[in-house]
Amino acid sequence: MRRSVNQIGRRLTLNCALAVVASACCLASWTAPVRGQEGAAAPVGTAVAPPSGLIATDHPNDTGNAIDLKWTLSPDDVPDKKPRIVRGYEIHRSLADGSDREKLTQVAYHVGEYTDRSCEPGLDYLYEVITVGLGEVRSTPATLERPVHGVLQWFDMSRAWFGVIVLLVCGAVVVFTELVKSGRNLYVREIAGLKAIEEAIGRATEMGRPCLFVPGLLDINEPATVAGITLLSHVAKLSAEYESAIDVPTSRSLVMTAARETVHAAYLAAGRPEAYSDDRITYISEEQFAYVAYLTGYMVREKPAACFYAGTFFAESLILAETGNSIGAIQVAGTNEAAQLPFFVAACDYTLIGEELFAASAYLSKEPHQLGSLKGQDAGKVLAGVLLTVGCIVATLAALIPASPVLAYSLYFLKEVVLGKGGT
Amino acid sequence: MKSTIPWLIAAVTGCVMIGAYFIPYTQSWRDEAAIWFEILAAIAFVLGGVNLFTQHLQKIAARRAGWGYSAITLITFVTTLAVGVLKIGVQSENPNLPWSGHYQFEGGAMWWLFEYAYNPLQATVFAMLAFYVASAAFRAFRAKNTEATLLLVTAFIILLSQTYAGTWLTAWVPDDYPAATFPGMKAIILGVFNTAGQRAIMIGIALGVAATSLKVLLGVDRSYLGSDGD
Numbered sequence: 001m002r003r004s005v006n007q008i009g010r011r012l013t014l015n016c017a018l019a020v021v022a023s024a025c026c027l028a029s030w031t032a033p034v035r036g037q038e039g040a041a042a043p044v045g046t047a048v049a050p051p052s053g054l055i056a057t058d059h060p061n062d063t064g065n066a067i068d069l070k071w072t073l074s075p076d077d078v079p080d081k082k083p084r085i086v087r088g089y090e091i092h093r094s095l096a097d098g099s100d101r102e103k104l105t106q107v108a109y110h111v112g113e114y115t116d117r118s119c120e121p122g123l124d125y126l127y128e129v130i131t132v133g134l135g136e137v138r139s140t141p142a143t144l145e146r147p148v149h150g151v152l153q154w155f156d157m158s159r160a161w162f163g164v165i166v167l168l169v170c171g172a173v174v175v176f177t178e179l180v181k182s183g184r185n186l187y188v189r190e191i192a193g194l195k196a197i198e199e200a201i202g203r204a205t206e207m208g209r210p211c212l213f214v215p216g217l218l219d220i221n222e223p224a225t226v227a228g229i230t231l232l233s234h235v236a237k238l239s240a241e242y243e244s245a246i247d248v249p250t251s252r253s254l255v256m257t258a259a260r261e262t263v264h265a266a267y268l269a270a271g272r273p274e275a276y277s278d279d280r281i282t283y284i285s286e287e288q289f290a291y292v293a294y295l296t297g298y299m300v301r302e303k304p305a306a307c308f309y310a311g312t313f314f315a316e317s318l319i320l321a322e323t324g325n326s327i328g329a330i331q332v333a334g335t336n337e338a339a340q341l342p343f344f345v346a347a348c349d350y351t352l353i354g355e356e357l358f359a360a361s362a363y364l365s366k367e368p369h370q371l372g373s374l375k376g377q378d379a380g381k382v383l384a385g386v387l388l389t390v391g392c393i394v395a396t397l398a399a400l401i402p403a404s405p406v407l408a409y410s411l412y413f414l415k416e417v418v419l420g421k422g423g424t
Numbered sequence: 425m426k427s428t429i430p431w432l433i434a435a436v437t438g439c440v441m442i443g444a445y446f447i448p449y450t451q452s453w454r455d456e457a458a459i460w461f462e463i464l465a466a467i468a469f470v471l472g473g474v475n476l477f478t479q480h481l482q483k484i485a486a487r488r489a490g491w492g493y494s495a496i497t498l499i500t501f502v503t504t505l506a507v508g509v510l511k512i513g514v515q516s517e518n519p520n521l522p523w524s525g526h527y528q529f530e531g532g533a534m535w536w537l538f539e540y541a542y543n544p545l546q547a548t549v550f551a552m553l554a555f556y557v558a559s560a561a562f563r564a565f566r567a568k569n570t571e572a573t574l575l576l577v578t579a580f581i582i583l584l585s586q587t588y589a590g591t592w593l594t595a596w597v598p599d600d601y602p603a604a605t606f607p608g609m610k611a612i613i614l615g616v617f618n619t620a621g622q623r624a625i626m627i628g629i630a631l632g633v634a635a636t637s638l639k640v641l642l643g644v645d646r647s648y649l650g651s652d653g654d
Contacts, residue, residue, distance in 0.1 A: 061448060062448050063448045063449055063451065152448070152449060153448055154447060154448075154449065155446060155447060155448075156445075156446050156447070156448055159445065159446055163446055166634070169631065169634055169635075170634065170638050173634075173635055173638050177644070219465060220648075221461055223632075223633040223636045223637055223640075224633075226636055226640060226648055227632070227636050229647075229648040230645055230647045230648050233647035233648065234647075252465075252468075252472070253465070253468035253469050253470075253471045253472030253475075254464070254465055254468045256471075256472060256475065257468065257471065258648055258649070258650075260650075261649060261650025262647060262648055262649075262650055264650060265647070265650040266647075279479065279482070282475060282476075282479050283471075283472035283473075283475045283476055284476070285476075287546075289545070289546050289549035289550065292549060293549060297490070297493070301489060301490055315550065315553060318553065318556045318557060318560055319549075319552070319553060319556050321560075322556040322559055322560055325563075336629045336632070336633070338622055338625045338626055338629065341625065343560065345564075346560045346561070346563065346564035347560050347563075353625060353628075354624070354625040354626075354627075354628030354629050354632065355628035355629060355631055355632035355635075356628075356632075357632065358629075358632025358633065358635060358636045359632065361639075361645055361647065362645075365645075365647075369644050370639070370644060370645055373635045373638065373639055373644065374635075376635055376638075377628075377631045377632060377634075377635045380631040380634065380635075381627065381628070381631060384627050384631075
């Protein structure tokens with residue numbers, strides 16, 4: 001915000017007055033050390049050397065509201081010297097005409113950089129860095145030669161390579177979807193856990209017991225929960241066709257609402273809308289172990305013949321799977337939490353590992369446009385495999401031939417630019 | 425229409441999120457979208473509370489199996505709600521404003537409920553996990569085939585390496601052969617085999633998340649939105 005001429009004038013006068021007073025104080029403190037400490041190693045009030053080489057540059061890949069400052073530390077800023085002479089560095093900012101001078105912050109000793117994140121894009125600023133010594137003594141300021149301003153960047157270049165990878169993976173999904181739509185037949189490997197769903201629901205029907213579907217702990221904004229709900233759609237449709245009941249206790253209200261819509265649609269699609277009941281899809285609690293207590297209690301009381309776990313799970317995964325195991329239910333589990341997979345593998349009959357949970361919808365529906373997404377994922381895996389192989393070869397060669405600048409740069413490029421921050 | 429409008433909202437929000445990741449100017453839009461989701465979730469929380477209340481009331485009224493637990497649930501639900509809303513036992517921060525104290529004020533009834541009822545209950549259920557781990561391990565580590573035997577041996581090395589016994593048993597191994605000690609073996613198993621497996625799974629999950637998100641954005645799979653009819 002630009003100030004009016006009068007305001008600037010008043011502020012300028014005030015700043016000049018303050019500067020004169022501050023300079024006088026500094027001079028006084030330099031020329032008149034504290035009495036009785038003249039001979040000490042670092043007396044309070046001893047003059048401190050200013051920092052030097054102040055550089056200010058626009059902070060990259062932002063909206064133009066940040067400027068990076070770097071300076072060379074004061075010669076008095078020696079880390080091992082006791083008592084410490086330098087207490088820190090004060091950073092001041094003013095507009096290019098010297099108005100609106102203000103102290104931004106004080107950083108600690110031995111810190112030679114700071115990012116000012118309170119700038120206005122396009123507005124020219126001048127910065128000063130002052131060393132603060134013992135007894136609040138201040139050095140002369142290190143100043144900028146030219147004013148600097150923040151520039152709005154329209155694209156975050158540090159994420160360019162990530163964008164390229166996203167485009168390749170998403171492009172592959174779209175291309176394969178179109179290929180399948182045009183009649184191309186794609187091979188999809190068998191997923192045992194998904195094949196077992198029908199068997200599990202059939203068993204529940206034979207035994208006259210319900211099925212239990214747990215969509216995980218997190219809300220509908222999580223992709224794993226969305227994948228779980230799409231799997232629920234198929235499980236509910238099969239349940240409706242087999243005339244088996246399905247219970248869906250949820251830990252989130254939005255998941256409950258989405259699950260109700262999904263199961264209702266599945267029952268409609270199966271031609272049994274009269275069998276659907278809202279009472280079977282309920283909200284329990286957002287608290288992890290309260291939810292678990294309900295689920296384990298339900299399992300022990302109702303003894304569902306089939307239990308499905310699809311979504312995000314944490315410590316409760318083993319409690320649920322072990323309880324399901326103890327009541328003899330067929331259990332199929334899938335989660336995006338890699339740390340919980342071993343527990344599901346140990347206690348469940350079938351586990352959807354890694355991307356299998358996300359592939360469930362396409363695998364079960366066999367719809368062409370969904371199968372295309374599976375092939376797109378495969379293309380992504382090929383890309384990841386190529387990157388890993390090239391990276392392994394380059395890293396190995398760079399370790400074997402450390403003198404090669406080409407290999408060293410190639411490794412840097414892969415690690416820091418492609419997989420890192422874009423090399424900016 | 426019933427599923428088209430939610431899909432449009434999801435698609436537009438998803439595109440904003442993607443754009444905000446690459447375009448600095450739109451970064452604040454992402455925060456706006458997140459705030460809107462929080463508002464929606466807060467409203468839906470009322471829906472959940474009402475559902476909780478009605479389902480347990482129905483269970484009590486019908487005297488279905490376990491209705492006593494429903495009664496306890498409702499009593500604790502209402503008690504906690506009342507204690508939190510009425511700020512029972514909370515000292516006001518400003519003498520002129522009697523409701524100005526924080527509901528989690530130390531010594532207040534809400535704090536007391538959390539400290540002496542909720543936390544011990546959480547800890548109890550969490551502690552039970554140890555027994556579930558033991559029973560699952562007992563079943564998983566039976567050496568019934570080659571893979572299970574391999575798992576058993578690996579688990580044995582890792583468990584032993586976590587204890588002082590692991591270090592002590594292989595203390596005689598010369599320093600030139602660290603991989604021959606139990607801690608060395610643990611480091612190799614965790615750092616090489618386990619990390620490689622975990623990363624493979626993580627790559628698969630990441631690609632699955634990307635494909636699922638794309639299906640949501642493009643409206644390819646709308647099964648999570650229910651049917652289009654009324």
